[in-house]
Amino acid sequence: MxxxxxxxxxxxxxxxxxxxxxxxxxxxxxxxxxAAEAKAWFAGLVEEPGAEKLSYHVTHAGHLDSHxxxxxxxxxxARGLRNLGLLEDVLGxxxxxxxxxxxxxxxxxxxxxxxxxxxxxxxxxxxxWGTPTEMPDILVMLYAEAGGLAAFQQMVTADLALGxxxxxxLATAKAAEPGETRREPFGFVDGISQPQIDWDGxxxxxxxxxxxxxxxxxxxxxxxxxxNEYGLYTQRPxxxxxxDPENILAPAAESPGQRDLGRNGTYLVLRQLEQDVSGFWxxxxxxxxxxxxxSLAQAMLGRNLTTGxxxxxxxxAEIRGVGPDAGDIRxxxxxxxxxxxxxxxxxxxxxxxxxxxxxxxxxxxxxxxxFLLRALGLKQDGxxxxxxxxxxxxxxxxxxxxYGVVIDHRESVVHGESPGITSGIYFIALNANISRQFxxxxxxxxxxxxxxxxxGETDPLLGNRVPFPAENPTDAFCLPQPSGPNRxxxxxxxxxxxxxxxxxxxxxxxxxxxxxxxxxxx
Amino acid sequence: MVVAPIxxxxxxxxxxxxxTMNRRPGTAEPNNPLVPFGTFDTLHFARxxxxxxxxxxxxxxxGPETEFSDAPIYLAFLGDCDGPADELLADFAxxxxxxxxxxxxxxxxxxxxxxxxxxxxxxxxxxxxxxxNWIGRTVRQIxxxxxxxxxxxxxLAALPINGPPRDLRRELIRAVHDxxxxxTPEAPTPFSWQxxxxxxxxxxxxxxYLALLPILKLSIGMALFVYxxxxxxxxxxxxxxxxxxxxxxxxxxxxxTPPSDAHLRALGALQDHDVTNxxxxxxxxxxxxxxxxxxTIIWWLVNLATPVLYPRGHLARIKTIHFARWVFLDGKRxxxxxxxxxxxxxAYMDDFVNKxxxxxxxxxxxxxxxxxxxxxxxxxAQREQEFKNVQRRHALPAEVWYKAYPGLTxxxxxxxxRIRQGLERSTMTETEIRQWLSEI
Numbered sequence: 001m002x003x004x005x006x007x008x009x010x011x012x013x014x015x016x017x018x019x020x021x022x023x024x025x026x027x028x029x030x031x032x033x034x035a036a037e038a039k040a041w042f043a044g045l046v047e048e049p050g051a052e053k054l055s056y057h058v059t060h061a062g063h064l065d066s067h068x069x070x071x072x073x074x075x076x077x078a079r080g081l082r083n084l085g086l087l088e089d090v091l092g093x094x095x096x097x098x099x100x101x102x103x104x105x106x107x108x109x110x111x112x113x114x115x116x117x118x119x120x121x122x123x124x125x126x127x128x129w130g131t132p133t134e135m136p137d138i139l140v141m142l143y144a145e146a147g148g149l150a151a152f153q154q155m156v157t158a159d160l161a162l163g164x165x166x167x168x169x170l171a172t173a174k175a176a177e178p179g180e181t182r183r184e185p186f187g188f189v190d191g192i193s194q195p196q197i198d199w200d201g202x203x204x205x206x207x208x209x210x211x212x213x214x215x216x217x218x219x220x221x222x223x224x225x226x227x228n229e230y231g232l233y234t235q236r237p238x239x240x241x242x243x244d245p246e247n248i249l250a251p252a253a254e255s256p257g258q259r260d261l262g263r264n265g266t267y268l269v270l271r272q273l274e275q276d277v278s279g280f281w282x283x284x285x286x287x288x289x290x291x292x293x294x295s296l297a298q299a300m301l302g303r304n305l306t307t308g309x310x311x312x313x314x315x316x317a318e319i320r321g322v323g324p325d326a327g328d329i330r331x332x333x334x335x336x337x338x339x340x341x342x343x344x345x346x347x348x349x350x351x352x353x354x355x356x357x358x359x360x361x362x363x364x365x366x367x368x369x370x371f372l373l374r375a376l377g378l379k380q381d382g383x384x385x386x387x388x389x390x391x392x393x394x395x396x397x398x399x400x401x402x403y404g405v406v407i408d409h410r411e412s413v414v415h416g417e418s419p420g421i422t423s424g425i426y427f428i429a430l431n432a433n434i435s436r437q438f439x440x441x442x443x444x445x446x447x448x449x450x451x452x453x454x455x456g457e458t459d460p461l462l463g464n465r466v467p468f469p470a471e472n473p474t475d476a477f478c479l480p481q482p483s484g485p486n487r488x489x490x491x492x493x494x495x496x497x498x499x500x501x502x503x504x505x506x507x508x509x510x511x512x513x514x515x516x517x518x519x520x521x522x
Numbered sequence: 523m524v525v526a527p528i529x530x531x532x533x534x535x536x537x538x539x540x541x542t543m544n545r546r547p548g549t550a551e552p553n554n555p556l557v558p559f560g561t562f563d564t565l566h567f568a569r570x571x572x573x574x575x576x577x578x579x580x581x582x583x584x585g586p587e588t589e590f591s592d593a594p595i596y597l598a599f600l601g602d603c604d605g606p607a608d609e610l611l612a613d614f615a616x617x618x619x620x621x622x623x624x625x626x627x628x629x630x631x632x633x634x635x636x637x638x639x640x641x642x643x644x645x646x647x648x649x650x651x652x653x654x655n656w657i658g659r660t661v662r663q664i665x666x667x668x669x670x671x672x673x674x675x676x677x678l679a680a681l682p683i684n685g686p687p688r689d690l691r692r693e694l695i696r697a698v699h700d701x702x703x704x705x706t707p708e709a710p711t712p713f714s715w716q717x718x719x720x721x722x723x724x725x726x727x728x729x730x731y732l733a734l735l736p737i738l739k740l741s742i743g744m745a746l747f748v749y750x751x752x753x754x755x756x757x758x759x760x761x762x763x764x765x766x767x768x769x770x771x772x773x774x775x776x777x778x779t780p781p782s783d784a785h786l787r788a789l790g791a792l793q794d795h796d797v798t799n800x801x802x803x804x805x806x807x808x809x810x811x812x813x814x815x816x817x818t819i820i821w822w823l824v825n826l827a828t829p830v831l832y833p834r835g836h837l838a839r840i841k842t843i844h845f846a847r848w849v850f851l852d853g854k855r856x857x858x859x860x861x862x863x864x865x866x867x868x869a870y871m872d873d874f875v876n877k878x879x880x881x882x883x884x885x886x887x888x889x890x891x892x893x894x895x896x897x898x899x900x901x902x903a904q905r906e907q908e909f910k911n912v913q914r915r916h917a918l919p920a921e922v923w924y925k926a927y928p929g930l931t932x933x934x935x936x937x938x939x940r941i942r943q944g945l946e947r948s949t950m951t952e953t954e955i956r957q958w959l960s961e962i
Contacts, residue, residue: 058722096786110790116864230875230906270818344838360876361839377838378831381934386839389869390876399790435868436906450797453933469796484677484959 002201002227003253004485005219009062010250010264010508013072014141015222018191018399020175020182022071024149025401027270027426029129030160031138031227032083037139037383038086042516045074045275048507052158056152057105060509062180068154071143074512075268075504077101080137085518090261093237097434098503106133106310115456116439117447120466122498126271129168129500136167137272139504145372146174154293168500170272170426184402185275185423186461188301188307192331193355194413196321197222197394204454205229209320209393210360211371213335216321219394225253225263225431229392234432236262248514256407266430267397269438271501272290274424277405277481280495287489296489298480300460303331304350310334340384340479351446355395356388356452384453394440396429424499434503449474523601523849524611525573526629526645529857533572536597536628540570540921548800550924551832556621559924562613564604566927567679567845567862569757570625571598571802575856576785580890581806583775590811590855597629597655598802599642600860602845611645611646614759625956649847650818651825653861653887657833658715659939661926662706667938668930669703674941674962677701687955695945696962698909706944767898774808777891778851781915797931798844800923801870803859803916806852808888813888814854820884821848830931835936839877842870844932848885857889864931867917871910879903889916937961 003009019025032038043051045058059071076084078099081091084309092099100106103113103124113119124131140160144152157166175182184190195217203209205218206229220228236259239249265315284293285298294305303310314333316468323329335357339345345352362385373379380386404423431437445451446459449468457466457476465475479487507515528536542842543552550568552560560572572597581588603610614622616639622642626632632641679698681690737746793799807813825848828837837843846861863870879960883902893909895902903909927935944950944958 032760084697106787111794112790116792148826151839230904232906235907290769375839377840378829380836383835383933383940387841387933389872393872393876436872440868440872443866448865450933451929452865453937455934469929481683482956483684484690484956485681485683485962486960488675488679 002198002204002218002231004201005199005223005226007196007250007264009060009507010510011223011479012059012073012265012509013059013061013064013068013071014268014399014506015197015266015360015397016064019068019071020145021145022068022143022190023146023175023177025141025143025172026149026153027172027173028138028153028157028160028166029168029170030082030138030139030140032137032163032166032168033088033165034163035084039163039457039516041159041163042074042512044074046512046516048513048516056156058509058512069145070148071141072156073141073143073506075139075141075506076136076515077135077139077502077504079135081505081515083137084515086515087243090237090239092244093235094505095267095434096261097236098349098438098505100505101135102269102501103127103130104135112439115443117442117462118457118498118501119465119483120464121494122464124501127498127500130218130502134167134500135167136502139166139268139494139502143272146177147484160452170403170427172403173406173423175401176305183406184425185404185406186280186297187275187305188297188305190402190425191398191400192303193351194397196220203320205231205392208365210365210390210503211315212320212364213391215332217392219430219438220393221393222266222397224265225260227253228432229441236260238262241258246517247415247509248517261507261511263510263515265511266422266432266518267434268439268504268506268508269427269429269434271427272424272499273427274422274499275496276493276495276499277423277508279493281324283493283495288335292376297348299346302345302351310351311349312336312339312404313344341482343482346477346479347454348460348477350461353451353459354441356391356445358388358391360390360392362386387453388451389444394437394445396431396437396441400425401428419483425495430506454478459507461493462496463492465492523607523647523649523847524642524645525596525647525851526626526632528572528628529630529712530595532628533574533595534776536625537572539625539628540572543570543922545880546638546795546921548920549795550886550922552924555952556615556624556701560602560926562610564610564661565924566602566604566664567800568599568601568922569802569860569920570922571600571770571918572596573598573804573851573858573918575804575806577805577891577916580779581809583777584809584890587680590806593852593856594630596851597625598858600847601624602654602862607646608643611642612639628906640656641827644831645952647849647851648850649825650829651848653824653828653832653843653846655844655932656835656910656936657829658709658711659935660709663708664930664935664938666703666705666928668927668934670691670945671938671941671962672697673698673701673703674945677723678959678962687952687959690959691944691950691955698945699779701756727949758901762817764897767816767951768929769809771895771897772814775891776894776908778893778911779891780911786914789867789914789917792919796925796928798806798862798864798925799867800920801861801863801867802918802920803913804856804918805886805916806856807888815886817857817888818850821850824848835932840873840882841932842873857886859886862925864933867914871913874910875903875906882909893917 019344043052047057052281056072072298078091102365118124133199142153153354165334182190196215197219198216203216218227218229224234228234233254238252238260250260250263252260281293284296288296298305309331312334313331315338319333324330363374402425404421447464448460449456456473458474460477467473475492476488477492481487543550543554543556550559557567575593578590579592581590619638623634629632639895675693677694681693736748842864844862849858851858880899883895883899886892887902891912893905941961
């Protein structure tokens with residue numbers, strides 16, 4: 001029996017919604033200067049009795065029943081939790097990736113940067129923030145209706161001054177007007193595909209249903225303290241009752257004698273990805289001049305530029321967790337089984353890499369004998385069969401926002417006209433297991449030059465183009481052709497550069513209360 | 523595979539010496555002066571690894587009498603090669619004698635003036651089970667076919683991609699004929715292999731014949747009686763086995779100590795410098811006869827079955843393992859697993875957990891600290907994070923690792939082989955030619 005999520009008042013709203021109707025947003029990276037003042041502010045944010053009243057609060061999923069004009073969300077780096085007095089052994093029981101961070105000496109020694117493609121121009125040594133010297137303690141995310149952000153941000157930053165210094169304000173581009181399509185700086189429709197969280201525990205993971213691709217994913221993949229896709233509980237800090245004397249935290253589901261600091265929280269991956277908009281459109285229009293690069297750009301992404309519809313026609317088969325909205329079915333009601341040669345959507349297209357839409361075993365349901373033969377590997381269909389692992393263990397909720405200029409008419413930047421302002425996206429992913437979800441997707445799928453049997457190409461949009469290993473190029477993009485030989489485009493320049501990144505813990509409201517009560521150093 | 527105990531206290535010196543062979547962390551310089559791996563044409567992979575077991579204390583959970591605190595620290599020298607291993611060992615003794623003597627001088631009982639080959643032979647350990655991704659595919663073939671692929675893609679790039687496929691193929695065949703590269707003809711399957719295959723077929727036929735014999739020769743009633751007796755004979759030991767198995771599975775201690783930071787750092791530093799990584803794992807078996815006999819039988823079956831069931835391209839559903847071996851050490855008190863695999867360690871583990879957890883449970887389930895299994899096949903590796911912790915804790919950083927064809931994955935190698943076959947085939951259909959061209 002899978003647990004139903006009920007504690008919506010304990011879950012930060014970002015897990016539930018991307019706040020699309022709040023057009024303005026900014027992300028503040030803070031460092032704690034006075035831990036006591038900082039904690040007092042957190043107490044106010046979660047409306048602790050006795051705390052100073054604030055005119056805003058941390059928005060939880062329960063608030064989202066009614067329209068919110070402004071939203072504040074709060075996340076911590078390991079450094080932040082340490083500076084707020086969380087004990088080192090508690091910190092050490094968070095996931096190792098979070099504990100060590102995405103960059104820094106240890107991450108480089110261990111090869112994390114190498115695995116994530118954060119080498120060459122993407123190397124942490126080139127980052128504007130997120131390196132050990134520019135590592136924030138706290139991430140404060142502010143969202144507001146059009147015209148409302150400036151005042152909101154001013155109010156928040158005034159209150160922050162006592163306990164924090166602001167090391168960076170990540171200002172986002174204004175999101176689309178209501179009714180308009182949300183786009184990222186290259187002009188693609190953004191945020192189309194998301195896993196659907198199984199809030200009500202309606203699905204038992206690991207049954208024969210998973211022989212078909214599904215988009216309804218166990219809550220435990222995105223929320224600590226609940227069963228994940230293995231039916232297990234992801235490792236997280238479980239405390240002894242003596243470590244939580246005020247009884248603030250909830251009991252751990254699988255170990256009720258312990259208190260769960262992770263429950264209803266998750267990890268947040270933030271990466272600032274700068275996009276070379278004119279470089280991108282110049283390149284594709286030079287390679288495909290017949291339509292100013294549109295078809296090539298679409299092949300690289302795997303979706304139509306104008307509508308965001310997949311190049312692959314949606315299948316008629318129902319996919320669990322897609323729909324019932326007709327637009328969702330049109331945009332996500334498909335797998336790649338209908339395009340085994342990659343003729344419609346190239347194997348290297350971004351959407352194939354970001355979510356290969358694979359089930360637990362290729363071939364779906366075909367009866368018991370066939371199942372056994374395939375499970376034992378005694379029946380395989382060709383060299384590409386079964387190269388990509390099951391998608392359900394590697395899904396991300398994305399909550400990114402663009403920054404800089406989001407172009408409406410790409411013609412204006414084609415042929416060398418630079419908008420004169422840097423643009424990009426603040427990539428934000430939520431997941432309960434950074435190594436199995438974000439890092440796996442980035443490593444095994446996005447930057448892997450050998451993904452799905454290919455050779456010498458990485459993600460056409462995100463790739464760093466650094467030869468690997470040694471001199472082997474990774475800067476190609478192949479378009480399979482019905483006539484035989486692939487159309488191979490070599491020498492793709494780097495279009496997207498990492499400018500900063502960090503791993504955060506997005507705690508539950510209980511956990512924020514708990515952190516606010518820590519009396520460690522500070 | 524040579525395994526020799528290191529002279530106590532000299533481990534650090536030995537490590538320092540081994541590290542001089544590397545061009546970057548954990549990766550050997552192919553022409554390093556100590557053991558120039560790159561000059562051995564039949565060698566696919568090789569490694570030197572110090573078998574320093576940090577998990578010996580786990581045995582304490584089984585009681586004081588089972589402790590193995592005086593377990594030696596070994597130096598292991600492993601290679602995966604074409605042809606008989608002993609021939610390669612002789613070649614090593616012949617052409618890398620000076621370097622090997624320097625290295626093995628750190629091992630107990632090494633006589634600097636003695637016969638190196640004899641010494642290595644006397645320290646050779648035969649794996650109980652081995653796996654080869656593609657039986658009979660040689661280093662030379664892999665390298666030549668990679669060169670061929672590169673040449674063909676250059677030739678193809680100069681041709682119009684919309685030309686008729688048949689004409690393109692003809693042009694490509696001509697280009698290779700005129701400008702190369704030259705390919706060494708594939709060696710025929712060795713006679714011993716053909717004999718072995720024949721024996722398998724005969725054994726299978728005999729087994730089926732024996733199983734059907736009562737029906738063929740006896741009346742229905744008598745046949746059922748014979749089967750019944752046979753079943754009882756089979757059922758008794760099976761029942762005894764199951765009782766023991768379940769007792770162990772429900773009462774044996776599970777050790778969930780996570781790997782230390784320093785250990786993970788040492789492992790991580792060596793990983794992902796190439797598209798292929800090495801994996802070396804060392805651990806103790808649970809004390810008692812049960813775990814050793816169970817493992818012995820399972821490993822024997824694995825060794826027997828894999829070349830028949832999985833001779834080409836995949837081990838069950840796993841397509842990323844080049845070579846693997848399962849080795850008993852210290853009179854079956856400890857075991858070693860060594861493999862070479864494509865992709866990151868996280869991806870390798872996910873493949874294990876998601877695709878072949880039953881196989882891991884069978885072959886490693888009797889190890890000390892292994893996550894709890896159910897009826898040998900279930901549980902265990904299906905406990906994702908517990909399993910990943912156990913395997914990382916038992917993993918050893920290999921001081922020196924060599925791969926004969928950097929940058930090539932098994933998928934690349936298989937594709938290059940298909941490209942070569944397409945070049946050499948006398949006839950191909952239009953569809954086959956299109957498919958072939960799309961792979962170049």
